[in-house]
Amino acid sequence: MPRLLTIRRLGTISYADGLALQADLVQQRQRQLVPDTLLLLEHRPVFTLGRNARAANVLLPVEALRSRGFDVFDTGRGGDVTYHGPGQIVGYPIIDLAPDRCDVHRYVRDLEEVMIRACADFGVRAERIAGLTGAWVAGAKVGAIGVRISRWVTSHGFALNVTTDLAPFKLIVPCGLRDKPVTRLADLTSPPPSIEDVYESLARQVVAVFDYPQ
Numbered sequence: 001m002p003r004l005l006t007i008r009r010l011g012t013i014s015y016a017d018g019l020a021l022q023a024d025l026v027q028q029r030q031r032q033l034v035p036d037t038l039l040l041l042e043h044r045p046v047f048t049l050g051r052n053a054r055a056a057n058v059l060l061p062v063e064a065l066r067s068r069g070f071d072v073f074d075t076g077r078g079g080d081v082t083y084h085g086p087g088q089i090v091g092y093p094i095i096d097l098a099p100d101r102c103d104v105h106r107y108v109r110d111l112e113e114v115m116i117r118a119c120a121d122f123g124v125r126a127e128r129i130a131g132l133t134g135a136w137v138a139g140a141k142v143g144a145i146g147v148r149i150s151r152w153v154t155s156h157g158f159a160l161n162v163t164t165d166l167a168p169f170k171l172i173v174p175c176g177l178r179d180k181p182v183t184r185l186a187d188l189t190s191p192p193p194s195i196e197d198v199y200e201s202l203a204r205q206v207v208a209v210f211d212y213p214q
Contacts, residue, residue: 003036005212007203010041012086015073018043022155025094029153038206039092040199043084046071047172050079050146057081057173065171077146077156079133080176087163087184089198093206098152108133108145111158113209115143118160118201122185122193132177135160140183144175162186162198 010021018041028034047058047070057080058065062072084090091114097107112128115135119126119142126135126142135143143160161184169182186192207214 003212005207005210006035006037007206008037008039009199010039012042012044015043015046015048015071015084018090018092019073019075022092022094026150026153026155029094029096030151034094036096036210036212037094038203039090039094040203041090041092042086042088043090044071045069045083045085045168046073047081047083047168048073048075048077048146049081050075050077052078052176053080054176057176059171059173070168075146075156077148079144079146080174081172082144082146082159082174083168083172084159085164085168087165087186087195088159088161089195089202090157090159091202091206092157093154093210095154095210096152097149097154102152104147104149107149107154108147110209111145111147112143114202114205115158115160117205117209118198119143119185119188121201121205122189122198124185124188132180134175137183137188140181141174141177142183142185142188160185160198160202162195163192 116126133145163186
């Protein structure tokens with residue numbers, strides 16, 4: 001029986017709502033009540049801290065960030081601190097990797113491949129950097145990854161900067177990498193791609209990379 005993928009576009013939602021929806025879908029997927037699901041969305045401005053986050057990588061006190069209108073969340077994904085906001089497309093795959101894709105390294109590389117191919121759709125040559133995760137253009141990160149896997153069902157995922165305001169990244173050390181800047185597709189293409197076109201590209205590339213029926 002072929003694996004099926006449901007793709008849901010959620011618009012702009014809070015990070016708390018995204019966490020709650022993922023938790024519900026993970027439980028349902030573990031019980032085989034729903035097919036694999038890809039959530040595509042944007043978040044309201046938020047800083048998220050992964051399991052390996054260091055306090056030194058958040059450059060302002062949490063209350064100061066909140067007073068500027070940012071949410072701040074500790075989260076169960078891997079990685080350090082990052083920023084999500086409008087103009088950045090976030091993908092949360094809720095995928096059962098069992099029985100034939102139970103390889104965390106492969107899964108992360110597949111998410112990188114999704115973003116690399118999506119960038120190529122708009123004439124941007126993104127690549128990997130050995131020893132790091134994400135999608136990179138000339139040494140700057142255009143797409144980040146932070147995942148969680150529970151009983152081989154995935155959650156959290158990837159974030160691709162399209163028209164994202166990059167200023168909030170200056171309030172943190174993104175992903176704990178002090179010497180690696182961030183970038184966005186809007187600064188790498190002329191004219192910049194529409195957010196709608198990038199949504200469509202990412203959905204198409206997840207289907208292709210993970211070999212779902214077209």
